[in-house]
Amino acid sequence: MNVIREELSRGGRTVVSPKAKKFRSVQPLAALRAVWYASIVLIDKPLPAGADPLPEPYANLSLGLDIGSSYVKLVALSRRPDHWALRHVALSPLPEGSIVDGEVMDSGAVADSIEALFTQLGLEERRVISGISGRAVIVKPIRIPTADPDELAQSVSWVAEQYLPSLDDVNLDYHVISTGEDSTEVLLVAAKRERLEGHLMILRLAGLEALAIDVDSFALGNCFELAEPEAARGTAALVNVGASMTNVNVLAAGSPRFTRDISFGGYNYTEALARELSLSVADAERAKRDELPDVDADAVDAVVGETTLELVDEISRTLTHFAGTHPELVPDAVVLSGGSSVLPQIKSSFEDALAIPVRLLDPLARIDLGESGMDREDLATLAPHLAVGIGLAMRGEDPEFNR
Numbered sequence: 001m002n003v004i005r006e007e008l009s010r011g012g013r014t015v016v017s018p019k020a021k022k023f024r025s026v027q028p029l030a031a032l033r034a035v036w037y038a039s040i041v042l043i044d045k046p047l048p049a050g051a052d053p054l055p056e057p058y059a060n061l062s063l064g065l066d067i068g069s070s071y072v073k074l075v076a077l078s079r080r081p082d083h084w085a086l087r088h089v090a091l092s093p094l095p096e097g098s099i100v101d102g103e104v105m106d107s108g109a110v111a112d113s114i115e116a117l118f119t120q121l122g123l124e125e126r127r128v129i130s131g132i133s134g135r136a137v138i139v140k141p142i143r144i145p146t147a148d149p150d151e152l153a154q155s156v157s158w159v160a161e162q163y164l165p166s167l168d169d170v171n172l173d174y175h176v177i178s179t180g181e182d183s184t185e186v187l188l189v190a191a192k193r194e195r196l197e198g199h200l201m202i203l204r205l206a207g208l209e210a211l212a213i214d215v216d217s218f219a220l221g222n223c224f225e226l227a228e229p230e231a232a233r234g235t236a237a238l239v240n241v242g243a244s245m246t247n248v249n250v251l252a253a254g255s256p257r258f259t260r261d262i263s264f265g266g267y268n269y270t271e272a273l274a275r276e277l278s279l280s281v282a283d284a285e286r287a288k289r290d291e292l293p294d295v296d297a298d299a300v301d302a303v304v305g306e307t308t309l310e311l312v313d314e315i316s317r318t319l320t321h322f323a324g325t326h327p328e329l330v331p332d333a334v335v336l337s338g339g340s341s342v343l344p345q346i347k348s349s350f351e352d353a354l355a356i357p358v359r360l361l362d363p364l365a366r367i368d369l370g371e372s373g374m375d376r377e378d379l380a381t382l383a384p385h386l387a388v389g390i391g392l393a394m395r396g397e398d399p400e401f402n403r
C-alpha cells in the first residue's frame with residue numbers, strides 16, 4: 001500500500017506529492033484548449049502582463065484549489081507547449097462538520113487545512129483558482145436575440161432580471177453556446193455574492209489570493225475535455241459524486257448545456273451504514289471502504305446498494321428533465337468521477353437504470369506526471385478526487401489572467 005492509499009484509507013493526515021524529480025514529455029494532444037466557459041469573474045484588479053514574476057520553479061504554475069466538504073484538494077499544473085504537466089498534488093481532510101451543504105461552518109478549520117497544504121508543499125505561489133457549487137450558483141440556458149457583444153451583455157442582464165429576485169445580490173456571467181441568425185443560446189451563470197465573499201474570506205484567511213472563482217461543474221467539464229477530447233465532441237453526462245454533493249454537467253460539443261448540483265454523496269452512504277448497522281460514523285466510513293473487519297459484508301452491500309438506488313433515481317430524473325428540454329442531445333455515456341464514484345455498485349446501478357454506457361473518468365489521462373515525481377499507480381487512489389481541482393487549475397491558461 002503506497003503512502004497516499006494509506007492516508008486516504010485512514011481518512012487521515014494531509015497527503016502531498018513528493019518533491020518533483022524528472023521531466024518526461026508526452027505525446028502532443030489532439031485538442032489542448034478547453035473552452036473557457038463563463039467564469040464567475042472576480043478579477044477586479046487583473047494582473048498586468050509580466051507583473052510579479054515568480055522565480056522558477058514557481059513561474060507558470062497554475063493552482064486549482066477544490067474545497068470540498070470532506071477534503072481540500074490542491075492541484076498544481078504547468079502549461080507546457082503541447083501538454084499540461086502535473087507539478088504537485090495535495091489533499092487534506094477537513095474535520096467533520098466544517099462544511100455542510102457547501103456552506104462553510106468553521107472557516108478557521110478550513111483555512112488551517114488549506115494553509116497546511118501550502119506549507120507542506122513549500123509553495124510560494126499564493127494565487128489560486130477555486131470553485132463554488134450548490135445552491136449558491138444558478139446556471140440557466142437562455143435564448144436571446146443575436147446582437148453584438150455589448151448588446152448581448154445587456155440583453156443577458158435584462159433576461160437575468162426575469163429569473164432572479166435581485167441582481168444586486170449576485171455576480172453574473174455568461175457563456176455563448178451557439179449563435180444563430182436570429183437568436184443566440186447563452187448559458188447564464190449567477191453566483192450569490194454572499195457565498196463568493198465567504199469563499200474569498202476563507203482564501204484570505206489561508207493567505208491566498210483568488211485569480212478567479214469558477215463553478216465546480218464547469219471545472220469538471222474542462223477536466224473531461226482534457227482527459228477525453230474525442231468524447232467531448234459528442235454528448236456526455238458528467239457525474240461527480242463527492243461527499244455531500246453530486247455535480248451533474250451535460251456537455252455537448254464542448255459546451256455545458258445543463259448543470260445541476262444534487263445534495264447527495266458519500267456522506268449519505270456513511271450515514272445510512274451508521275444508522276442501519278448501528279456503527280459509529282468512523283466505522284461506517286471504514287465499512288463503506290471495505291476496510292472494517294468483522295462486519296457483515298452482505299449487510300454493508302445491501303445498504304450501499306439501496307443508497308445507490310436513491311442517487312441513481314435523482315440522476316435519472318435529472319437526465320429525463322434534460323431530455324425533455326433537449327431531445328436532440330442524447331448522452332453517449334455517463335462519465336463518473338468524485339471520491340465516491342469508486343463504489344462498485346454505482347457504476348453497475350447506473351448502467352442498469354440508464355441504459356447508456358457508464359465509465360469512470362481518468363482525470364489524469366492526458367496529463368504528464370513526470371515533474372510531480374509520482375506515477376499513475378501512486379496517484380490511482382487520489383485520481384477520482386481530482387477532476388474538479390484539475391479543471392480549476394486549467395483556468396490558469398485563460399488569457400485573461402496574463403500569467
Ligand SMILES: Nc1ncnc2c1ncn2[C@@H]1O[C@H](COP(=O)(O)OP(=O)(O)OP(=O)(O)O)[C@@H](O)[C@H]1O
Pocket residue numbers: 008067068069070071072102241242243244245246265266267285288289338339340342343384385
Ligand atoms: N475507497 C472509497 N470507497 C468509497 N468511498 C470513498 C472511498 N474513498 C473516498 N470515498 C468517499 O469520497 C468522498 C470524498 O470525495 P470528494 O473528495 O470527491 O468529495 P468532496 O469534494 O470533499 O465533497 P463535496 O464536493 O461533496 O463537498 C467521501 O464521502 C469519502 O467517503
Ligand SMILES: [Mg+2]
Pocket residue numbers: 066067068069242243388
Ligand atoms: Mg467536491
